[in-house]
Amino acid sequence: MRKNLTSKTILIVAVVIVFVFGIIGLPGGFSGAALKASLLKRINLGLDLKGGTHLILQVMVDEAVGIARDSDAAHIQQDLQANSIAVGSVAPDLSRPDAIQISGAPADRGNDVRSVLNSKYGTQYDIASGANNTWTLTMKPSAVADLKTHALQQAIEVIRTRVDTLGVSEPVIQEYNLGSDQILVELPGVDDPARVKDVIQSTARLEIHSVLGGPYTSEQEALQQLGGNVPLDSVLVPTAPGVSKTSGVQYYQIKRAAEVGGTDIRSARVSQNSNTSEPEVDFFLTTAAGDHFAEFTGANKGKYLAVVLDNKIQEVASIHDQIRDQGNIGGGGMTNQAANDLAMLLNTGSLPASLHYLQESTVGPSLGADSIHQGVLASIVGMLAVMVFMLIYYRGAGINADIALFLNLVILLGFMGFTGSVLTLPGIAGVILTIGMGVDSNVLIFERIREELHAGKSPAAAVDQGFAHAWTTIIDTHVTTIVSAAILFVFGTGPVRGFAVTLSFGLFANLFTAVFVSRVIFEANLNRKQRGEALSI
Template sequence: MRKNLNTKIIVILAALAICVFGITGIPHGVTPAALKNALVSRINLGLDLRGGTHLVLQVHVEEAVGATADSDAARIQTELQQAGITVGSVVRDPQRTDAIQIQGAPADRVGDIRTTLNNRYSSQYDITSSSGTSWTLTMKPTAVRDLEQRTLEQAIETIRTRIDSLGVSEPVIQEYNLGSNQILVELPGVDDLARVHDIIQSTARLEIHEVQGGPWPDEAAALQALGGNLPYDSVLLHEPAGTASPNSPDQVYQVKKAPEVAGTDIRDAQTGRNPNTNEPQVVFYLTHAAGDHFADFTGANKGKSLGIVLDNKLREVATIRDQIRDTGTISGGAMGEQQAKDLSMLLRTGALPASISYLQESTIGPSLGADSIREGVMASVVGMLVVMVFMLVYYRGAGINADLALFLNLVILLGFMGYSGSTLTLPGIAGVILTIGMGVDSNVLIFERIREELHAGKSPAAAVDQGFAHAWTTIIDTHVTTIVSAAILFIFGTGPVRGFAVTLTIGLLANLFTAVFVSRVIFDSNLNRKQRGEALSI
């Protein structure tokens, strides 16, 4: 019996040591300041305690649907030409984002057209024809929903990558379940809202297009030069004033709609210096496949012009002097050091699949977080001291047992948070306080049951044994039901609500260990030191 008790005591001491290390790690000294710094470095503080930025973003997924339809329209045009079928136009329906219209198709090639379309597009589009000369491809509802969900997930991953590049610790970036196609972003310690806007919202979609005409001073002059009609495979893009040089005017170019290099073809981007002007520039590198295609294109089109398009605006128009494979540069204009760094980061992390808008935005100052920490810790300490004093007064010697178990419960909770990197929020502190209450409740159940067994005339050892045995079922019931409730809060809640659920769940699991195992070991150790028939202080 004594050997078994010693083993249990060693287990408890080992758990205590492991959890203390989880809370403080290896402190640089034993002074209060060193211990405080060690604690702060292990326990991550949430937005409401540390201060920072809170955002709710709306992702305009319909833009991704429209972009997919545009891309498919260009691909259909190419595939029909390869099949020897000439049509008037293949464009996205101007009234809808999920439909493609084919006009001017030869009526004698209906079968060939349907075969070409069915081979690749029947799984995503419903294909119909009214007269044989016009066709409509409408994206299926399931395909639209899948595309919208992928767009939301890609936006979350892109934003997370960009935020990680800012060095923000423990950011919250997740789907916001209270709205449709919305993202919750919480950035502890970040209060520069303008910089966050620039980093998150910019789509930074870099493309390289063939320039087919221009420049003209405005779109009206461009359309007049083109005979009043813009070819369906072309678009007009602006080169904003000051882009080519500090004093250059706004100009309009005709460029091919389908890009030769798209944003997904970029594998890396870094900042550098223009060797001639020493101005900041961004050097980008293409993937192997994109580099091969670009080399073939530039090798066959020497003397023609290329346009580097960033977010639907021309950044540079350059003449192809020689074959270009996998490297290009962006420079000029008013680009400074910080703009070059931000642009290279955006190109590395990829373009957002759709634009976003801000539904909610707020900043929380660190002083408010410091007040919350001070008041929350004070509430926890006062609550714990009051409970411990009550247990000592009401249960006498057994109250020491309960207080030791309660203290160990708190150490296990903080130790787990230190190891797991969990974020402590203000509702999380409330979860800690509730855990203290639940821990006392378990001890009260056990102690009252022991008292009943003693009043029934049983010996102290038998009363302790029966008290734990009969209270165990009730303790399990109360803890399991509360943990289930906490799990529901974690699944459907956001941010601070999840912090409350996490701390409550960890605290309850720790309480099962301390109230049942630790408390029982303390009782058994106390009984071993007593003489047979000696009363139990409870």
């Protein structure tokens, strides 16, 4: 019996050492300041405690559908030409983001047109012929849903990569389940929220388009030159500020479908212009995009290309020689910070659609410090009150409960230190609730032991029966609460998740302390007593 008790005691001590290490790690010293620094390094504070920025973003997923549609329209025209089918135009239906109109198809080759369209686009589009030799391709609802879901998930990944690049510690970036196609972003401890917002919001969609007309001094002049309407296969795009050093913002007519898209960028880096020493950004294309671009520029020497970033033309240049996989963006007085940000954005990938800010709030560090102070004070007062009550009501057994309660808190904080969980203000509430759940388990056990003692059983038998009968009730209460916490974690946002995490960890720790540790202490106490000596409970 004593050998078994020794093994259990060694196990408890080992568990405590492991979780104390999880709380403070290897401290730089044993002074109060050193231990506090180690604790704060291991226990990550959430937005409401550390201060920072809370954002809710709306992903404009219809734009992603429209971009896919525009790309498909360009490919359809190429496929028809490859099969020697001449049509009037292949253009997006501008009244909706998921439809393509083909006009001027040859009346005697309807079967050939349908065959070409069905072979590559039949799985994504519903294809129908219309009057006057027209065809309409409408994206299937399942394809639209897939594009929107992919756009949302891609936006989350791009934002996460950009925020990580900026060095924001322990951010929360996830789908916001209270809205449709929305993202929750929480950035604890940000010191420049305006720059972070600019970096997050920039779509950073770098594209290279063929220039069809321009420059025009204004949009009105462009429309006059084009007969009042822009052809469906092209768009008017303004230059970015500073690109034209003579006449301000200019407009160009460019081909709607890009020759190089945002997903074709392999990498980007900051460099210096050899003539002006101004910073610029070199970008490099993927192998497939480089091969296509080389073929296109080789066949279009003397024509013009426009480098478009976020719907603004950054540069217009003529094609002198074949270009394969490299280009650069510069000029316009680009600063080092702007060049670094642009290179970072291109390296982290372009957003599939633009973002709109629906909600923004900022928590100051002083408010977070007050929350920490009040939360910790509430936890300490609550824990001390519970411990005093247990000592008064259960006498010697109350010491047992207080030790188990303290170990419960150590294991909970150690769990959080090891897993990198974020402690939020609701998380502190979860800690306080865990204290209550721990006491509840001890009360169930102690009251059962009292009943067995009143029934005339010996102290050893009463302890054994008390734990055996209370075990089923404790498991039931913990499992139901853990299931509730799991639901909160799955469907909740950051602070609510923090509550669910601390509550779940605390309940698992309580199963160990209230059932195993508490019983070992009872057994050690009984071993020191004489046969028939009363148990203090």
